[in-house]
Amino acid sequence: MTDTTLDDRARAILKGNDRGGYxxxxxxxxxxxxxxxxxxxxxxxSTFDVDRAWTxxxxxxxxxxxxxxxxxxxxxxxxxxxxxxxxxxxxxxxxASSGISQPPxxxxxxxxxxxxxxxxxxxxxxxxxxxxxxxxxxxHDYRSRSGAVAITHPWESGRDNCPDWDPGMRNVDGxxxxxxxxxxxxxxxxxxxxxxxxxxxxxxxxxxxxxxxWDQETIVETGPFLMADPAITFILIRxxxxxxxxxxxxxxxxxxxxxxxxxxxxxxxxIWNPEIGCYDARDLRTGEFAGILGSGGFLAWLSGAARxxxxxxxxxxxxxxxxxxxxxxxxxxxxxxxxxWRGPMWPVVNSLIAMGFAEAGNGxxxxxxxxxxATLIREHGFYEYFDPVDGTPCGGSDFTWTAAVWLTWAx
Ligand code: 9WN
Numbered sequence: 001m002t003d004t005t006l007d008d009r010a011r012a013i014l015k016g017n018d019r020g021g022y023x024x025x026x027x028x029x030x031x032x033x034x035x036x037x038x039x040x041x042x043x044x045x046s047t048f049d050v051d052r053a054w055t056x057x058x059x060x061x062x063x064x065x066x067x068x069x070x071x072x073x074x075x076x077x078x079x080x081x082x083x084x085x086x087x088x089x090x091x092x093x094x095x096a097s098s099g100i101s102q103p104p105x106x107x108x109x110x111x112x113x114x115x116x117x118x119x120x121x122x123x124x125x126x127x128x129x130x131x132x133x134x135x136x137x138x139x140h141d142y143r144s145r146s147g148a149v150a151i152t153h154p155w156e157s158g159r160d161n162c163p164d165w166d167p168g169m170r171n172v173d174g175x176x177x178x179x180x181x182x183x184x185x186x187x188x189x190x191x192x193x194x195x196x197x198x199x200x201x202x203x204x205x206x207x208x209x210x211x212x213x214w215d216q217e218t219i220v221e222t223g224p225f226l227m228a229d230p231a232i233t234f235i236l237i238r239x240x241x242x243x244x245x246x247x248x249x250x251x252x253x254x255x256x257x258x259x260x261x262x263x264x265x266x267x268x269x270x271i272w273n274p275e276i277g278c279y280d281a282r283d284l285r286t287g288e289f290a291g292i293l294g295s296g297g298f299l300a301w302l303s304g305a306a307r308x309x310x311x312x313x314x315x316x317x318x319x320x321x322x323x324x325x326x327x328x329x330x331x332x333x334x335x336x337x338x339x340x341w342r343g344p345m346w347p348v349v350n351s352l353i354a355m356g357f358a359e360a361g362n363g364x365x366x367x368x369x370x371x372x373x374a375t376l377i378r379e380h381g382f383y384e385y386f387d388p389v390d391g392t393p394c395g396g397s398d399f400t401w402t403a404a405v406w407l408t409w410a411x
Contacts, residue, residue, distance in 0.1 A: 001378065003378075003411055006377070006378065006406065006411060007406075007407065007411060009381075009382070009403075010044070010382065010403035010404075010406045010407050010411065011048055011403075011407070013382055013398045013399070013400065013403035014041060014044050014045060014400060014403055014404065014407075016398065017041075017398070017400045018052075019033075019076070019077070021055050021056070021058075021059040022038060022056060022059040022060070022074070022076060023037070023038065023041040023056065023400050024400070025037040025384075025396065025399060025400050025401065026384065026396035026397065026398060026399045026400065027396075027398065028081060028187050028396070029081075029082075029184060029187040029188060029395075029396045030082065030396065031077075031079035031081045031082050032073050032074060032075050032076065032077075032079065032082065033059065033060060033063075033073065033074040033076060034072060034073055034102065035060060035070060035071065035072045035073070035074075035101065035102035035103075035106075036102045036103045036105050036106075036158050037400055037401050038056050038057070038059075038060045039056075039057065039060070039105045039106040039108075039109045039110075040105070040109065040348055040351075040400070040401040040404045040405065041056050041400050041401065041404050042054070042056035042057050042109060042110075042113055043109040043112060043113060043404055043405075043408050044400070044401075044403060044404025044405070044406075044407045044408060045404075046112070046113040046116040046117075046408075047116070047407045047408060048407075050113065050116055050117045050120055050121065051120070053113050053116075054113070054121065054124040054125075054128075057106060057110060057113075057128060058124070058127075058128065059074075060074065060106070061128060061131045061132075061135075062095070063093070063095050063097045064131055064134065064135065065093065065097075067138055067216060068134035068135050068137050068138035069101055069135065069138050069216070070101055070102075070104075070106075070131075070135045071091075071093075071097035071098045071099065071100070071101060072098050072100050072101055072102035072155060072156065073097060073098040074095055074096075074097050075095065075096040075097060075098075076095055080183075081183055081187070082183050082184075083180065083181060083182050083183045083184070084180075084203065084206055088180075088203075088206060088210075089206060089209075089210065090210050091210075091214055098155075099206070099209045099210070099214040100152060100153045100155060100156045100209070101135075101138075101139075101156055102155075102156060102158050103157070103158045103231065103232050103235050104135065104136065104139060104232070104235060104236050104239045105235055105239065105352070106132060106135075106239070107132050107136070107239040107240075107242045107243040107246065108235070108238055108239050108242045108352075108355075110125060110128065110132065110242075110246065111242040111243075111245060111246055112408075114246065125246060125250070126250055129243075129246060129247060129250060129252070132243055132246075133243065133247070133257070136236070136239065136240060136243060136257065136260065139236055140260045140263075142216050142217075142220055143220070144236075144260070144263065144264060144267070145220075146228055146267070146270060146284050147228075147263075147264075147266070147267025147268070147269070147270035147271075148228040148229070148230065148233045148264070148267050148268065148270050148271045148282070149228065149229055149232045149233040149236050149264070150220070150226050150227065150228055150229070150284055151225075151226075151227055151229045151232065152205070152209075152219050152220060152223050152225060152226055153202070153205045153206075153209075153225060154168075154169065154202065154225070155202065156229075156232075157229050157231065157232060158231075159231065159295075159296065159327060159341045159349075160194060160198075160202075160340060160341055161194040161195075161198050161339070161340050161341050161342060162292070162294060162296070162327050162328060162341035162342060163290065163292050163294070163328050163332070163334035163342060164227075164229070164280075164281035164290045164292045164294065164296060164328075165225075165227060165281065165290070166290060166334070167227070167281075167283040167286070167288045167289075167290055168225045168226070168227040168283045168285070169198070169201055169225070171224070171225070171283075171285065171286070172201040172204055172205060172224045172225050173201075173204060173224070174197060174199075174200025174201035174202075174203065174204045175200070176204070177200050177203040177204050177207060180203060182199060187396070188394075188395055188396065191338070191339065192338050192339055192340060192394050192395060193339070193340055194339075194340055201224075201225075204224060205223070205224055205225055208223055208224055209223070225285075226283075226284040226285055227281055227282060227283050227284060227290075228270065228271050228281060228282040228284055229281060229296070230271050230279040230280065230281060230296050230297060230299070230300075231295075231296035231297075231299045233264055233267070233268065233271065233279075233303075234279075234299040234300055234302050234303040234305060234356075235299060235302065235303075235352070236264060237261050237264045237265055237303035237304075237305065238302045238303045238356075240257045240258070240260050240261035240264070241257075241258075241261050241303075243257055244257040244258050244261070265303070265305065268305055270282070272307075273289045273291065275289070275291065276289075276291055276292075276293060276313070277309055277310070277313045278293055278297045278310055278313050278314065279296075279297050279300060279305075279310075280292060280297070281296065292328060292329070292332070292334070293313065293314060293317050293328070293329040293332070294317070294326065294327050294328040294329060295325050295326065295327045295328075295345075295346070295349050295350075295353065296327075297310070297314055298314055298325050298353045298356075299349075299352060299353060299356060300356070301353070301356030301357055301359070301360045301362070302352055302353070302355060302356035302359075303356075304359075304360065306360065315365075317329045317330065317331065321345070321388035321389050322372070322388065322389060322390070322391065323345055323372045323373075323375065323376050323386060323387075323388045323389075323391050324345035324347070324350045324369060324372045324373050324376070324386070324388055325345060325349070325350055325353055325369065325388075326343050326344065326345050326388040327341045327342065327343055327344055327345070327346065327349070328341075328342055328343050330343065330388070330389070337387040337388060337389045337390075338387050338392065338394050340385075340395075343388070344385045344386060344387060344388060344394060345373075345376075345385065345386050345387075345388040346384075346385045347373050347376070347377065347385070347386075347401070347402050347405050347406075347410060348401040348402065348404075348405055350369050350373050350405075351373075351405040351408070351409045351410070353369060354366045354369045354370055354409065355409075357369065370409060370410055373405075373410045374406075374410045374411060375391075376391055376393070377402065377406055377410060377411075379391065380392075380393040381393065381397060381398075382397065382398055382399050382402040382403045382406065383395060383396070383397055383399060383402060384396040384397075384399045384402065
């Protein structure tokens with residue numbers, strides 16, 4: 001296919017996954033609206049339909065909770081195709097939603113969407129601004145207490161079963177969750193998905209949230225899982241700054257956002273693991289580091305936080321594969337090139353990493369990453385993710401965020 005044909009195909013995927021005001025990540029496997037998928041979808045739409053781009057974000061924020069949290073899934077329409085659905089989460093919200101959040105990329109991408117058409121976007125971004133601010137306040141008040149950003153469920157990281165979460169997962173008791181039926185393994189090869197023990201623990205964490213009425217204070221203070229996530233920390237620092245830039249342009253005082261970004265920047269010291277020479281996921285219940293190098297650490301450049309020596313450490317793992325930055329180190333015992341987040345390369349994460357490289361002045365690395373990602377999409381199509389060693393396409397096909405990053409970055 002030529003790149004023009006691929007552009008057409010990418011636009012057709014976004015339109016085909018449109019369910020009216022929101023897009024699903026892919027047909028079948030993911031039948032609802034996901035938080036960070038939608039922010040990428042909006043960015044993709046902004047290349048040919050800015051109005052539709054804003055609508056995507058507006059629909060997502062229509063599900064915002066009273067405390068500012070923006071849920072990771074919004075269940076607009078009933079579907080039998082996904083587990084766990086609204087009957088399992090039981091959050092009691094309208095629209096129905098999950099009880100956890102997802103990486104706060106919305107402000108980063110909203111700023112880019114606004115740049116795509118400044119005049120048309122002014123009223124839309126002005127209306128979204130207080131909602132974005134309330135969400136950022138939620139991350140600050142509930143999740144930034146240890147210095148870095150904490151997640152209460154691996155699904156909140158968006159990088160569900162990456163080895164970064166293994167220390168925290170070991171302490172979650174999944175043995176009493178009772179029977180349930182997974183749907184994901186009916187859509188894609190089970191060997192590419194998280195295992196049963198992982199799912200038992202994921203469900204146990206949902207059951208804890210449900211039992212305490214999704215009380216955030218209880219979940220953070222006494223829930224079964226609390227880990228500091230370097231990737232969300234980098235993303236939030238960057239998102240605070242982008243939201244501050246938006247706010248300043250709109251005439252708001254942004255000192256609060258700037259101070260939140262500064263606090264997190266200082267807090268990065270708490271997730272620096274000298275043993276691996278990199279920022280690292282950390283179990284906040286035990287203090288244990290995960291000891292994992294992978295795509296999460298590469299997001300340091302997005303917030304301008306890369307320290308001396310990090311480039312050498314991290315680029316060595318990139319050099320071990322042929323295509324893009326893998327989600328974990330191919331040299332480690334945890335690495336699995338096709339099992340979800342335990343090794344594969346994800347175009348969507350690579351697009352954020354490249355954004356960081358470009359802004360840090362490393363245009364050559366940004367271009368290498370773009371080229372390697374584009375090669376995979378050209379050869380195989382718009383898959384959810386890829387084997388970084390031999391390029392095998394994996395997961396769902398005709399994937400919204402892969403189409404979106406083709407239009408905005410890789411293509
Ligand atoms: C759980 C939709 C989502 C992405 C996540 C990805 C995967 C869900 C799942 O799919 O997570 O949220 O059931 O595996 O890990 O990043 O947002 O594409």
